[in-house]
Amino acid sequence: MRTILVIFLAMLIFSCKETKVKSVSMKEDVSVLANDSLNGRKTGSEGEKKAAEYIATRFADLGLQPKGTDGYFQKFTFKASKNPHQEAEFTSEKNDPSTGLRVETGENVVAYLDNKAENTVVIGAHYDHLGMGGEGSLYREGEAIHNGADDNASGVAMMLHLADSLRFDSAQRPKNNNFLFIAFSGEEEGLLGSNYFVKNPTIDTKKVTYMLNMDMVGRLNSGNTLAVYGLGTSPILKQTVKANAGDLNIVENESGVGPSDHTSFYLADIPVLHFFTGQHEDYHKPSDDTEKVNFAGMEIVSNYIFSIIKDLDSQKKLPFRKTKNESEVVPDFKVTLGVVPDYLFSGKGMRIDGVSEEKPAQKAGLQKGDVVVKMGEFEVTDMMSYMKSLSKFEKGQTESVTINRDGELKEFEVTF
Structure with a gap:
């Protein structure tokens, strides 16, 4: 029944040719991306490619311009890694059974909202996950589909929701920046997609004023606690994050470095903010499913991020500031x-x-x-x-x- 519902939703979206865009909720997006039919969206897999096609169609339906190297897509090849969250190893080589070399292909999905502004805000979230488990999984009972509803269908759904909000032509809409939306591939393999994009950008990254990253934003707790990283990467960010918090309890982190895609942009001297509702017992397990996502909480977090974007819209290009790199002082x-x-x-x-x-x-x-x-x-x-x-x-x-x-x-x- 669940699969039939998802196929129906996907067909509605793919066949939508009307001028008026069908409104798609974050719950619908998460349900599609975290469905069993995508087999956990492992980088380079057929399931991940289907997810990429779905995201590209959502971008198109929202009227966003393609900004990849092939329409909405930006492909890259890499040597398969056994260790998640390590430095990316890109390659132009091909599979070689004699040496055991296995080459995979990932693809970022990139779209653009052109406000004819001088600078651009990047809004990103990774869409890949662990597939059937293996390296990186905390499940110890054999192969099983890791749907990654929170990690990170939630982040992609929130990115699409923000894109929907930002495209409306109204007095409330931030118009002083362009917006680049990126669904990253290969995050679980070592920040591959974001690393590749920063090294092979499809826009002038010197004109990027800041980058927002959402990774695991689907489990806002009863205390409304949200972790925000990167507050030290530009002088104005801490004030802005605090001023817009409302009823949210913000856990602040100064560093621009962490185990998600904002790190790649920080290392390219771009101010970043990373949003995270916290780890949980379903992290990197098959039990990270749609029914456990707090969608009311996602609305709260999305509205908060939108308020930050509006607040920063009147600013000129944000100055970058280096922060203490916690990863360099973590003891062995x-x-x-x-x-x-x-x-x-x-x-x-x-x-x-x-x-x-x-x-x-x-x-x-x-x-x-x-x-x-x-x-x-x-x-x-x-x-x-x-x-x-x-x-x-x-x-x-x-x-x-x-x-x-x-x-x-x-x-x-x-x-x-």
């Missing part, structure tokens, strides 16, 4: 606690958002919601101090871990 560690940190937690310590099966934390009795405040002799006040503490331990070592559980301090013996 040989052991893992086996938990998913709550990246939206702004209190003292490291709050656990999920516990992996058969890992040290679960074996010791730690639970989701526990806040780690001390590991061995080391105080844990935030994510960085947690990682620094973890780097002090060796495999097989047993240490006490102190947690705050519902206001009560408890101590557990953990064997790494």
Whole structure:
């Protein structure tokens, strides 16, 4: 039934030839992109190509100009990687069975709203995911479709929603910048699509005033907590992010570097903002499905981003500022606690958002919601101090871990 509904929706969109554009909700977009029929949208797969075609049709129906190298598409080839979120390895080589070289093709989907302005705002979100699992998946029970409704059908749906809002000719519409919309391929393989675009842009990137990135924006929690990264990449951004927050609880991060596509633009000296509603127990698992997405929350986040765009529209090209690169100071560690940190937690310590099966934390009795405040002799006040503490331990070592559980301090013996 679900597949039939999605096919019907897709047919409606693909066959729409009327001057008046059919309104498509974010829920409809997520339902199409996170449907089983796309087999998890792995970079280079048939499922990802179908998703790219769907996004290109949505761009066309919105009246946006093609801005790829082949219509809306910008193709690139790369050596298949086993390690997600590593530096892209592009290649012009072909498959060579004798050496084991496997070459894949990804494609960005790029569209343009031309306001005849001097500068351009880039709005992006990656549309690829993990396919049937494999490297990068946290699922340990064999192959299964990883639909990635939150990661990152939600971001693409929000990008399309913003495009729809920005194209209307009204007094409210920001008109002092052009807008470039990019659905990136290959993010899960190592920021491939954004890296390739920045190195092979289809517009003059010296005229890009800033870039907005949305990755996992579909799980706004009951506290309306939204993480925004890149506040330090231009002097005005922190003030703008705070001024438009409304009822949102903003967790601020200064850095322009992180495990998503905004990093590629930051490294090209472009100011960035990255939006993220938080990690969860379905991250990189088959259970990241449409029915778990908070669509009312997505409306709140989308309206917030639109208000930022409107606020910045009167500004001239934003000045770029380098920020401290957290990735360069993250310590190496040989052991893992086996938990998913709550990246939206702004209190003292490291709050656990999920516990992996058969890992040290679960074996010791730690639970989701526990806040780690001390590991061995080391105080844990935030994510960085947690990682620094973890780097002090060796495999097989047993240490006490102190947690705050519902206001009560408890101590557990953990064997790494």
